Amino acid sequence: MENEVGHEIADALGILLKRTTRTQLHKHLTEGMGKAVDELTYPILSALARTGPRSAADLAPDAGLDRSGVTRRASRLEAAGLIRREPDPTDRRASLLVLTDKGEHTVAELRERLAAHIAASLNSWPPGDAQTFARHLRRFITEGPFV
């Protein structure tokens, strides 16, 4: 078999996806954050944190679901006080989904917890490897097969 690396990565990703899909980790990380932050609504929070206020229609393809789905999830997040709907100044039909301070804080803390969780198990790696891995992973994201 010539395509050794491809298979290696493919298998690893398969396992990784299965592992991270488990709600267990997410439940552990969201300890005490309220029911609104589940593995369904988190992609919305994360996307907003990365790209800033956006409309539901913009968010839909990024979240991998229908506009109506974004609406519903956003409503839940709004009820929990993590985001708010702001009228689009240039278009009165549209509303912009924007993180509240509480939302910003929540996603920041979640990111922090995940990073700590990852770093904790990586301190046994040889010194440079973690940095190299992080760099490769970033390139894999930005230039890889899943763009």
Added chain:
Amino acid sequence: MENEVGHEIADALGILLKRTTRTQLHKHLTEGMGKAVDELTYPILSALARTGPRSAADLAPDAGLDRSGVTRRASRLEAAGLIRREPDPTDRRASLLVLTDKGEHTVAELRERLAAHIAASLNSWPPGDAQTFARHLRRFITEGPFV
């Protein structure tokens, strides 16, 4: 911020998971394989391919769902001729889920396609980087934060 690598990896994984969750890629990869192989049933196939015949109860935690869920998905896969139920010789209550030849071939081809898809976009990387990345990724799976 001191935990640079952790954040780097955390963000990259977040993006990666969002990307790979999209049904688009899976639909592309399963082109012409029939409706039975969807992103719901694939974990079952993959687990069987990795570990050999297993009971539904064994598979449940690995697939991240209830035993009844495994039963239902297995039934669909059985109807599609990808797996079959074999009586457990040591326990006549239990049935072992085992890949048929067609199932073996299907999962092998899917793995092949994914590996090719990955390798294709990695041939622009510097020669050694892909191997290093694959090695690190494997270690990340086996010793990392998601075991």
Added chain:
DNA sequence: CACAATAGCGTGCGCCGCGCACGCATCAGG
């Protein structure tokens, strides 16, 4: 050997999230 307790499997039930289609409000162009 008889009988109770346990374990594995499959199924009915209710819940929930999703896509689809529709209605409503707004915008853009004639």
Added chain:
DNA sequence: CCTGATGCGTGCGCGGCGCACGCTATTGTG
């Protein structure tokens, strides 16, 4: 001003899931 197009939110039906139950087979106990 009027018509078609666009963005949003909601009712509807579908489908997957967990839970609880029944059935069968196994194990343990006297």
